[in-house]
Amino acid sequence: MRKGVKGAVVTTACVVLLGGAGYGGYNILSAFGSDDVGVFAADPDDPLDADDVQEASSAFFDAWEKGDGYAAAAATNDETAAGPVLDGMAEQASVGDVRITPGKAKGPTVPFTVRATVSANGRSKALTYASELSVVRGRTTGKPLVDWAPSVVHPRLKEGDTLVTGPSEAPAIEAVDRNGKVLTAEKYPSLGPILDQLRERYGASAGGSPSVDLAIRHQAPDTPDTTLLTVSEGKAGTVRTTLSASAQEAAEKAVEQYEESSLVALKPSTGEVLAVANHRSDGFNAAFQGQLAPGSTMKIVTAAMLIEQGVTSADGAAPCPDTAVWQGQTFENITGLTPNENATLSDSFARSCNTAFIKLIDEVEDDTLTRVAEDRFGLGRDDWKTGIVSFDGSVPPSGGPDRAANAIGQGQVQLSPLNVASITATAKTGTFRQPYLVSPEADDRELATARGLAPAVAQQLRRMMRLTATHGSGRAAMAGLGPDIGAKTGSAEVDGQKLPNSWFTGYRGDVAAAAVAQQGGRGGEAAGPMVAAVLRATG
Structure with a gap:
């Protein structure tokens, strides 16, 4: 191939060349100076050698x-x-x-x-x-x-x-779990971005001194520097977390099974986060910050609303037809679900029947689900203070087809695994306790509050979640975990994906967990075993 060349060309010769038809894809630049020098350059579309x-x-x-x-x-x-x-x-x-x-x-x-x-x-x-x-x-x-x-x-x-x-923006830290065990990104890879956030937030008050680092200073807001090399060590301060090293290890292994998966485990009795794990290529803490449609795990909130508003009860009617139409949009159940016109709310909840919930949504106002999510479950108010960056969930009031879709965790509802684990914890105890990763005593912050559930509502939710775990769509995943268990499956359809996002949440004793595996399929098949593995490890 001819390459671009620079050469002395006499003016008369240039006239002849310009009038010719050759030279393939090469052009003659109009860059002739007083010394009659021309520049030949390759065509931008010529292949490289x-x-x-x-x-x-x-x-x-x-x-x-x-x-x-x-x-x-x-x-x-x-x-x-x-x-x-x-x-x-x-x-x-x-x-x-x-x-x-x-x-x-x-x-x-x-x-x-x-x-x-x-x-x-x-x-x-x-x-x-x-x-x-x-x-x-x-x-x-x-x-x-x-x-x-x-x-x-x-x-x-x-x-x-x-x-x-x-000098580092904040002194180095040594993060420890609830029992004083050191937590490192080398042993617990999911914690890398979280440890960076803990250092940024608590490094200055943890008793350490800055190191001198080569670091990436990110343009993105609320993103701490990424240290690439420490030139001289500082003194690390200690930051105590609520995490459990054993639960974290189980969570790390669980999310390894699926790309783009995240999991959170916490204590319903306190709100303390026991494990947070992500298996992602981008390092994003989707377990705390993800904003995804939660699928049928949202039916925990919707069921609470229906019971609280007197629409039905755990033993009340909630027929499950093949399809349900809401304001011109037809909703269907998952493939293979047998219809049951005589189903109770417990039956339809345990089998995750979409149409049962769609048919009942007409009995409440457009903003009722939003009010229950905010007032009872503490969602969507932008006031959680977990110790690191987190998303509080979003359950906006919606009219039209989105009002029905919201009730089954589609439409405009957006939650993270942290939010779904908290929903389960509230259902388990009846009390909303804002999740946190670092004790509020470390920085005198105030945790969010919500009214929680009436005892009768919480009792019925536990019955339905136990039925789901023992005889319903969560049975396979929760098998062998003991009597004090509950679960809810979810599959969230996403435009452009061949498979839905797999969601699962469950509790065992004083541990609640939630997981999502993007494009994982049905909730019990992908996210279910992930949650069960962590519940088993913490039992």
Whole structure:
């Protein structure tokens, strides 16, 4: 393939060439100066060859190794964005002595290893990591250039992030469980982002002193720095959590079974969180912050509303037909569910019959479910103070088809596993106790309150949840867990997914847990065994 060349061309020759029809996909730039020099450039759509990839990556690596960030940026296709990041490697991050070892290119992609030194306050530490870049042609010049992305500089950098070296925002912490056992991200991977939040919130008051770190400062709000390397150690302060190391270990193993899964376990008698685990590629604490339709686990709240409002009772009528129509929208049950026109609320709850709940929703006002969720279960008021960032749930008042869909955990209802575990805890005890991961005594914060359930309502919910766990849709998952148990399954349909999100919540004695496995299918099949494993480990 011809490459772009720069050569001296006499003016008369240029006239002839411009009038010709050749030169394939190459253009002649209109860049003739007084010395009659013309510049030939490749077409931006021309394929790259190995020499192009070598040329672009070498120019980038050479400038980076020399510490000339803006020259390295000039070798990319976005010099404006790349310049401050690359220059900041030396200026703000104190990264020097950079040596880059390219790997074997795979097409336009070049893997490479960075070895460098981070220096601060007279101390130095070696830094080694792997990354990769891709080469593309510039859209105006056709020149091979590095396709810019912050992850080229470091694989954990995202748009808007910066690398900095200096005293940590907060002193290091040593988080311990309820019995004083040290909790580390190495042993409990799900806790990595949570430990970062605990350090940010409690590090300054935990008795420690700052370390000097190379860290990623994130653009996203409420996101603590991500430490990449500690140049000099500080003194760690101790932060006591409510977690149980044994419950956390069981939760970590449980979520490993499904991608994009999350789980929370807590004590209904106190609200103390015993375990929080996530199996996600993005590090997001969906167990506390997720906002997903909870499927039929929402029927715990809806059943409480129906009983409280006198619409029906655990032993009252709740017929389960094949379909139910609400304001022009037809609702169906899960495949294979046999209709039962003589069903009670307990029967329809235990088998998770959607149509039974849809047919009863006409007996209450548009905002009744919202009021019960807020006043009885403490949901949706944005006042939970768990010790880390969390979502309080959302059960907005809705009219039209969404009013019926909300009743079965679809529509506009959004909950996290933390919220669903709390719902179960409230049903178990009749009392709402706001979940928390760090005791409120650590920072004098006030926990949220709610009225909880009338004793008769809570007693009927427990009966229905026990029936679900022993003879209903939760029976297989809860088998062998003993007499003081209850459960509710859920499957939440999501547009664009082949399988619904699998939800399950249950209690055993003084432990309640909830889990979701995105695209896991039916609640009892994926999320159910996850919850049961943690309940079994804490029994």
